[in-house]
Amino acid sequence: MGLPRVYRLKHRNDFKAVYEQGKRQTTSNLVLIALRDLIQTVPPQPTRFGLSIGQKVSKKAVIRNRLKRLLRGAIRALLADIIPGWRVVVVVRPPAVECKYEHFVQELKTLLTKAGIINGH
Template identity: 55%
Template structure:
């Protein structure tokens, strides 16, 4: 099961905006790029996620898709704790084809804390 449609980055234009203007946070296995959406309405947009896995990680699509499913599962677990109003692209670094779900969950949680996206931080905190 994937992410809810509201929480997905879809177009290449959205990915490109996050890559160009977003802040970068990295760990051993993951790179997180965050772009805060400055919306004038009182209801901030839900946080949207995109996952990018290069063929440098693995030439096999089966392996890349498994990694995407593991990362999506980790995002689903953390989604209730994530502040709204951000666009996030998660990239995988290097050779992590043997990496387990628990490792992705732990590293993603650390990166989201480092980026101040979870644990009660709201969008107004950053404006």
């Protein structure tokens, strides 16, 4: 089960804007690039997420897809705490191949707190 459609970052221009203008937060396994949406709507648009996993992480698509599933699950677990109005790209680093789901949730929560997307509770 993937992320609901409203929480997905889909277009190339969105990814490009986040990469160029976003603020970066890093851990040993993940890089989080976050960009605040300039146009505030009422009600605010939900925070949208994109995942980037290159072939440097693993040549095997099976492993890359497993990591994407784990990350989507970790994002879903944290959706209730996430402040709306952000565009976020999560980049996976090669050491993440050995990570378990709980580790992804913990690292993602740390990165989102650092970026100010989750209140630090």
